[in-house]
Amino acid sequence: MLIDFHTHLDFYNQTDLAAQLAEFSGTIIAASVDENSFLKNCEIASHTPDHCHIIPTFGVHPNYADENVTFLDNPETKKRFEKYLEQSPLIGEIGMDFCWSKCSVENQEKVLRYFLEYCNKTAKPCVIHTKAAEQKICDILSDYPDAPAVIHWYDGPENIYREFLRRGYMQTFGVETIRSEHLQKLLKMTPPELLLAETDNPDSEPWLGGTRNDVGLIERVYNEIAGLLGMSRPAFEKLIEENFNRILPN
Structure with missing residues (x-):
C-alpha cells in the first residue's frame, strides 16, 4: 500500500485531482494550513472512492499565524478549532518558519504552542514544519515531551537532526531526497x-524544477x-506501512 504522509490536496485544481484520485490506490494524509483548508480537505475526502483513503488533518501553517492568532482567544472560533482537533487523527501542518514566512515570530510561536499543548495532553501525533527555525522548534518541543x-x-x-532522532521523532522524506546529498546523509542516519x-x-x-505534481508521484518517491537505502521496493513499502500503523493504528 502506498502512503503519502504529507500533501496539500486543497491546493490542487479540483477537476484534475478528482481524476487522479480515481486512479490512485493507497492512503493520503491531507495536511491543512488553516480552517478553510481543513474544511476543503474534509470535503475532498467525502467524495473519494473507497480504494483511496484520505485522512484530513487540522493545523495552522506558520505562514498563516498572523491571521489566526486572534482566533485562539475568540470563544466561538476556539470552540470550532477544538471540534476540528478532536476530528483530526493527527495534527498538521504546524510549526515555525524563519525563511519564507512573513508572520511575526511571536504569533508563530503562540499558534504552535496552542497545538502542541493539545497534542501533549492527548498524545496525538503532530506534523511539524521547521524551515530555518530548527533550533527554536527543538527548544519548544522539549516543553511537550x-x-x-x-x-x-x-x-x-x-x-539538531540527531537530537530529533534521539527523541524518537518520525521523519518524512520526499521529492528532494534524490536531488540532495545533505538529505541523503540524513536519510542514512535515520533508524528505519x-x-x-x-x-x-x-x-x-x-518548485524543485520537476514537471509532475500528481498524487501518483508518491510511487516514484x-x-x-x-x-538510496539499498532496499527492495516491496520491503520499503512494508516498512512504511508498519511505521504508519504505529502512528495511526487501525
Missing part, C-alpha cells in the same frame, strides 16, 4: 522505524528512497 512529533521535510543542521514518505505536492516538485 508527550506530543509525538513527525518532522516534515527536514533539511537543517545535522546536530522512524521513516515515512511524502510528496508535499502539488507545489513541491514544480518510494522507488527513489528504497534505492
Whole structure:
C-alpha cells in the first residue's frame, strides 16, 4: 500500500485531482494550513472512492499565524478549532518558519504552542514544519515531551537532526531526497522505524524544477528512497506501512 504522509490536496485544481484520485490506490494524509483548508480537505475526502483513503488533518501553517492568532482567544472560533482537533487523527501542518514566512515570530510561536499543548495532553501525533527555525522548534518541543512529533521535510543542521532522532521523532522524506546529498546523509542516519514518505505536492516538485505534481508521484518517491537505502521496493513499502500503523493504528 502506498502512503503519502504529507500533501496539500486543497491546493490542487479540483477537476484534475478528482481524476487522479480515481486512479490512485493507497492512503493520503491531507495536511491543512488553516480552517478553510481543513474544511476543503474534509470535503475532498467525502467524495473519494473507497480504494483511496484520505485522512484530513487540522493545523495552522506558520505562514498563516498572523491571521489566526486572534482566533485562539475568540470563544466561538476556539470552540470550532477544538471540534476540528478532536476530528483530526493527527495534527498538521504546524510549526515555525524563519525563511519564507512573513508572520511575526511571536504569533508563530503562540499558534504552535496552542497545538502542541493539545497534542501533549492527548498524545496525538503532530506534523511539524521547521524551515530555518530548527533550533527554536527543538527548544519548544522539549516543553511537550508527550506530543509525538513527525518532522516534515527536514533539511537543517545535522546536530539538531540527531537530537530529533534521539527523541524518537518520525521523519518524512520526499521529492528532494534524490536531488540532495545533505538529505541523503540524513536519510542514512535515520533508524528505519522512524521513516515515512511524502510528496508535499502539488507545489513541491514544480518548485524543485520537476514537471509532475500528481498524487501518483508518491510511487516514484518510494522507488527513489528504497534505492538510496539499498532496499527492495516491496520491503520499503512494508516498512512504511508498519511505521504508519504505529502512528495511526487501525
